[in-house]
Structure formats: structure tokens, C-alpha cells
Amino acid sequence: MPHAKSWSVALFGIEGRVVEIEADLGGGLSRVTLVGLPDAGLREAKDRVRSAVRNSGQPWPDGKITLALSPANLPKMGSGYDLGIAAAVLAATGAVPATKLFRTILLGELALDGRTRPVRGVLPGLLAARAAGHERAIVPTECLSEAALVDGLEISGVSRLTDLVAWLKDEGELAEAPPPSVTEPDPRPDLADVVGQPEARWALEVAAAGGHHLLLSGPPGVGKTLLAQRLPGLLPELSPEDALQVTAIHSVEGALSKSSPLVTVPPFVAPHHSITTAALIGGGTGLAAPGAISRAHRGVLFLDEACEYGNQKLDSLRTVLEEGEVRIARAKGVVRYPARFQLIMATNPCPCAPPREIDCTCSVPTRRRYLARLSGPLLDRVDLRVRLHSLTAISAHHTTPPEPSATVRERVLAARDRARHRWRSHGWRINSDVPGPILRRDFPLPASTTVVLDKALNKGLLTARGADRCLRIAWTLTDLAGLPTPAGEQVAAALNFRERVTP
Incomplete structure (x- = not known):
């Protein structure tokens, strides 16, 4: 035959x-x-x-x-x-x-x-x-x-x-086959467009330098979305290995450009809050297709109006934030997609969300139910929490122009270089990648430096995971300051980032 x-x-x-x-x-x-x-x-x-x-x-x-x-x-x-x-x-x-x-x-x-x-x-x-x-x-x-x-x-x-x-x-x-071509990426939104909000701008810089997750809370129109959209402009371009992996995900999804398919800049994915859990995490008939979290691999996943997503969709991110990978089991097999992204969430403090907080008409139980959609375990995985306030006439007409993205990006890249040099023998590149046990065992800080963390743990204000994340933030603040090791000031500032806002 x-x-x-x-x-x-x-x-x-x-x-x-x-x-x-x-x-x-x-x-x-x-x-x-x-x-x-x-x-x-x-x-x-x-x-x-x-x-x-x-x-x-x-x-x-x-x-x-x-x-x-x-x-x-x-x-x-x-x-x-x-x-x-x-x-x-x-x-x-x-x-x-x-x-x-x-x-x-x-x-x-x-x-x-x-x-x-x-x-x-x-x-x-x-x-x-x-x-x-x-x-x-x-x-x-x-x-x-x-x-x-x-x-x-x-x-x-x-x-x-x-x-x-x-x-x-x-x-x-x-x-x-033609030689691989890489076109110049589209201009990214500039941080100079954001007026005021110095604390939120600083938190965005820290998030970019260390790869930390960020929660922005405040009334509508204060710049939460503007700030989140400018985070990719502070990040370095993808390494060749990461670019191929990100491009492979977009290839499976069918979203590549025919003229210049290689993805060289960190992706920015901002799904609407009506997205389904399968579209967010990945799913579909047969073997699962990649979801929004995988399309945001090595980039930014921005959840605007985070409280409108619902508990099921938000809590489905908890394991992914820890492991950087999503595993979707179906009858025909288990599919794995990489999903190591920076999570940026923005939320209003209450359902009515007036421009001024004193004008809020929501009852206390209503506010609690609204904010309870951001569960404690999810918030425990968010490193930085910042409360934004309405602009005043002084901040809106400040004589000093806001720093552009290019200036902030230089500091971010310098801080990332310091972190990469420190962790290179372990294979990590940014501070958010370092496991907590390694920080405590191989890079311990003096007890006098971590005393504020010990007090917060003793009072039950901080979990063990939260303490590890504070240490990572402290190392990022140290890299931005150009110091060799964190001092008590950096540890206290890291704890303050987690305590200053409980939306």
C-alpha cells in the first residue's frame, strides 16, 4: 500500500x-x-x-x-x-x-x-x-x-x-522570509500630562522600578486612569527572550501585526469591567485560549473601576499574582500560559463617587459592601496603595512643571540596573521577583531596621506575606535612592505605602 x-x-x-x-x-x-x-x-x-x-x-x-x-x-x-x-x-x-x-x-x-x-x-x-x-x-x-x-x-x-x-x-x-523588521512603537502618554498628585506619581515610580502592584483610590476625575496609562512609558523595553514569549502569546491569540510582528514594548491591557472570568483568565471550548492576564504578560494589567468587576473575577487573580502563570484544566488537558504582569487597580471610594468626599450620600454599610469586593487576600498581594484627592487651585496652577516620563524613566532604569546587578547570581531581575524567604535568610536586615514591621506584625496589622512585600518595596526605595541596603527610613516608607490607604 x-x-x-x-x-x-x-x-x-x-x-x-x-x-x-x-x-x-x-x-x-x-x-x-x-x-x-x-x-x-x-x-x-x-x-x-x-x-x-x-x-x-x-x-x-x-x-x-x-x-x-x-x-x-x-x-x-x-x-x-x-x-x-x-x-x-x-x-x-x-x-x-x-x-x-x-x-x-x-x-x-x-x-x-x-x-x-x-x-x-x-x-x-x-x-x-x-x-x-x-x-x-x-x-x-x-x-x-x-x-x-x-x-x-x-x-x-x-x-x-x-x-x-x-x-x-x-x-x-x-x-x-524577509529580514525581521521592528518599527518604532507609538508614542507613549507622558507623565507630564498629570497635574498634581505627588504621592501617586511617586508610587507609580516605585511600582515601575520594582515591578510592584498598585492600587489607586479616589474620587472620579483626579487622574487615576491617567497615571495608570503612563506606567508603560516608565518601563524598559522587553528583553529578546521576553519579547519572543510575549509575541508567542499574541500569535496564539491572532493579534500580531503583519508588518512588524515582534512585540518589543511592555503590553498594556485594560479590559472593561463587564469582561467574563474566562476572557480575563483564559478559557473557551476545547483547550483554553489565552485571557487578558496572559496578553498582559511582562506588561501592565489595568483594572479601572476595580470594584465593579465582582468578587469572582478579582479573586481569580490571587494565585496568578503569586505564581506568574495560569493553569486552565479542561477535559482534553491542562493548558499553561505565562501571566507575570503588574496589576494596577483604580477604584472610587464609594458607589456615588462625588467629586468631594464630604458630599457622599452613601451609608456606611453601603460603602463597606462596595469596598468589600476587593477582598483582603487580594489586597494583601497589592504592594502599594495610594489615596488620591481632588485637585486644588494651588496644585493645578503650580509654577513648577510636572516631571516628564523621560526624566522619571531614567531613575527607574538606574534602579532596575542596581536590582539586576544584586540578584543576577540568583536569576532575578526586579525586586518583586525575589522570594520572601530569600530576603529574610540571605539578605537579612538588622532588627533595628525592621522594628516597625515587627510592631505591625505583633499588632496583627500585617501578614507574613505583607511583611515580605514591605521588604521588597524597601529594597526598591533603596535602589531609587542609590543606597547599598535599606535603612529604617525605607522600611517605614514601605509600610506606609501599605497602610496609608484602606479604600
């Missing part, structure tokens, strides 16, 4: 597994059998591929065709296997030689007339192919810019199935 093989990639989150596609031709009634746990979209591939092959001028074999995707116990989803299935069938019929298919990854969807269409997840798929030892990859021409981000693979593109057939027969050449 004629038999041939080709190779493609299956994705689980942003992790890929190479899939072997086998085509076996047999006698009997004309039918196509697809095995290997295909989903609904993949089961339809046999009809798409048959029409694409015939409309490309190639013969479709009569009799029974068995298509097997291995590993057989691995769920396969999507239409990205079409190109590989077509190549395996054509090689089995003898229409094309199979020699070039070895060590070649084929990704792409086929239209009924033989055109190739782009698919999601090309970048993580090719990264997995490279790790598995494959040497060449063929993708739709529209995906070439994304595929070119992967070094160590010979990347080529096809716009039609006939292009692949001609190449396999040594009768034509494939489209070459």
Missing part, C-alpha cells in the same frame, strides 16, 4: 509538539478517514484538502485514504494541518517526491481553490519545531514575517498549493 509522511505542529497554550502526519492509500470504497483526536475544524480538513488538491491540477486518489496524526492520544485542533495533509497525500500517490518532506514542518490552511491562508500560533509552533531538531519550515506567505523571528530554521513561504508541489518536484522556488 502506498504510504507517505509529513510533519506539522500541535499547540498547547504556547507550547508545541511536533505531529507526524501519515497518509495510507488502500482499496475499497472511496472515503477519507482521519484519526488522531481531531477537533471539528480539523475533521473538515479532508474536504478542504480534497478540493484544494483537485483545483490545483493534482490527482486525488480513489479508494480508501487513512490519515493518521501522531501522537494519537494528543488532541489536535485547528486548520493548520491542511498543508501537511495535502503533502502527505500527494507523496503517497506518487504525484510528488517525498524526499524534501523529511525534517520539514508544514503549517497552513488551504482554501478550496488551493490558496494558503494564515493560521495562528506560527511563532510558538516553529520554536517547538526547532527544539525538536527540524531544519526547515514552510508557512503561508502572509505568515513569513512572523516565522522569520525564529532563528536556526530555514523559513520559506507558499501562497498556493501549486507552489509547494513545484518545489517538491524541483520545478520552482519558494518565497524567502
Whole structure:
């Protein structure tokens, strides 16, 4: 019986597994059998591929065709296997030689007339192919810019199935991948636009320097959203490793730019408070798709009007904030997505939210119910809490212009350099990454320096997790001040950031 093989990639989150596609031709009634746990979209591939092959001028074999995707116990989803299935069938019929298919990854969807269409997840798929030892990859021409981000693979593109057939027969050449292009990012909002609020501006700088989570509380119109939107402008650009990981997440989501797919700046994700838990965390039918928290990986997740999200959605962030990863279990398997982001929340102090707090008409129980949506365990994971107040005529017309983002960013980058130099032997880059036990055991502070933390712990005003977070903030304040180790002043200031606001 004629038999041939080709190779493609299956994705689980942003992790890929190479899939072997086998085509076996047999006698009997004309039918196509697809095995290997295909989903609904993949089961339809046999009809798409048959029409694409015939409309490309190639013969479709009569009799029974068995298509097997291995590993057989691995769920396969999507239409990205079409190109590989077509190549395996054509090689089995003898229409094309199979020699070039070895060590070649084929990704792409086929239209009924033989055109190739782009698919999601090309970048993580090719990264997995490279790790598995494959040497060449063929993708739709529209995906070439994304595929070119992967070094160590010979990347080529096809716009039609006939292009692949001609190449396999040594009768034509494939489209070459263009050199990776990186365009200048759009101008970021400047911190100079924010009038007044010196405490909140300082908290934003500390959050940027140490990667800390931040809660902004205050009446409407005082600048909470303006401040949050300017945090990405204070952060450094993504490292090459982080840029590839963030780009891989956006590739799985299908949100990459075709001209410059590489994401080099920290993403800023601000979902509406009506978002579902599945859209926030990740979910969907079959294996889960990435949610807003994964799209914000290595960037900023901004929850405006945080109390309007509801307890279930907010509390679903608690484990993710600690682990930097979300694990979503489904019947077909467990998907892992990275989700290490900075959480910025903004909230009004009460439902009526008047411009002046003295004009509030809410009863005490109403205010408590409203603010209780921010649970204690969630707030315990928020490092910095700041209360914003309405602007006064003096602060609105201050003679000294506010500092621009460029000036603040220089201090942030210098502080991050100090932290990276200190933690480089451990593999951490920012203070918020350092585990509390390491801070207490390997970098202990004198008892005279941490006396305020001890008092807060003895009075039950601070949890052990909160004490660890205070130590991280103290190290960030030390880096911003250019000091070697935290003193009592930095520890007290760190505790003050956690105590000054209970919204």
C-alpha cells in the first residue's frame, strides 16, 4: 500500500509538539478517514484538502485514504494541518517526491481553490519545531514575517498549493522570509500630562522600578486612569527572550501585526469591567485560549473601576499574582500560559463617587459592601496603595512643571540596573521577583531596621506575606535612592505605602 509522511505542529497554550502526519492509500470504497483526536475544524480538513488538491491540477486518489496524526492520544485542533495533509497525500500517490518532506514542518490552511491562508500560533509552533531538531519550515506567505523571528530554521513561504508541489518536484522556488523588521512603537502618554498628585506619581515610580502592584483610590476625575496609562512609558523595553514569549502569546491569540510582528514594548491591557472570568483568565471550548492576564504578560494589567468587576473575577487573580502563570484544566488537558504582569487597580471610594468626599450620600454599610469586593487576600498581594484627592487651585496652577516620563524613566532604569546587578547570581531581575524567604535568610536586615514591621506584625496589622512585600518595596526605595541596603527610613516608607490607604 502506498504510504507517505509529513510533519506539522500541535499547540498547547504556547507550547508545541511536533505531529507526524501519515497518509495510507488502500482499496475499497472511496472515503477519507482521519484519526488522531481531531477537533471539528480539523475533521473538515479532508474536504478542504480534497478540493484544494483537485483545483490545483493534482490527482486525488480513489479508494480508501487513512490519515493518521501522531501522537494519537494528543488532541489536535485547528486548520493548520491542511498543508501537511495535502503533502502527505500527494507523496503517497506518487504525484510528488517525498524526499524534501523529511525534517520539514508544514503549517497552513488551504482554501478550496488551493490558496494558503494564515493560521495562528506560527511563532510558538516553529520554536517547538526547532527544539525538536527540524531544519526547515514552510508557512503561508502572509505568515513569513512572523516565522522569520525564529532563528536556526530555514523559513520559506507558499501562497498556493501549486507552489509547494513545484518545489517538491524541483520545478520552482519558494518565497524567502524577509529580514525581521521592528518599527518604532507609538508614542507613549507622558507623565507630564498629570497635574498634581505627588504621592501617586511617586508610587507609580516605585511600582515601575520594582515591578510592584498598585492600587489607586479616589474620587472620579483626579487622574487615576491617567497615571495608570503612563506606567508603560516608565518601563524598559522587553528583553529578546521576553519579547519572543510575549509575541508567542499574541500569535496564539491572532493579534500580531503583519508588518512588524515582534512585540518589543511592555503590553498594556485594560479590559472593561463587564469582561467574563474566562476572557480575563483564559478559557473557551476545547483547550483554553489565552485571557487578558496572559496578553498582559511582562506588561501592565489595568483594572479601572476595580470594584465593579465582582468578587469572582478579582479573586481569580490571587494565585496568578503569586505564581506568574495560569493553569486552565479542561477535559482534553491542562493548558499553561505565562501571566507575570503588574496589576494596577483604580477604584472610587464609594458607589456615588462625588467629586468631594464630604458630599457622599452613601451609608456606611453601603460603602463597606462596595469596598468589600476587593477582598483582603487580594489586597494583601497589592504592594502599594495610594489615596488620591481632588485637585486644588494651588496644585493645578503650580509654577513648577510636572516631571516628564523621560526624566522619571531614567531613575527607574538606574534602579532596575542596581536590582539586576544584586540578584543576577540568583536569576532575578526586579525586586518583586525575589522570594520572601530569600530576603529574610540571605539578605537579612538588622532588627533595628525592621522594628516597625515587627510592631505591625505583633499588632496583627500585617501578614507574613505583607511583611515580605514591605521588604521588597524597601529594597526598591533603596535602589531609587542609590543606597547599598535599606535603612529604617525605607522600611517605614514601605509600610506606609501599605497602610496609608484602606479604600
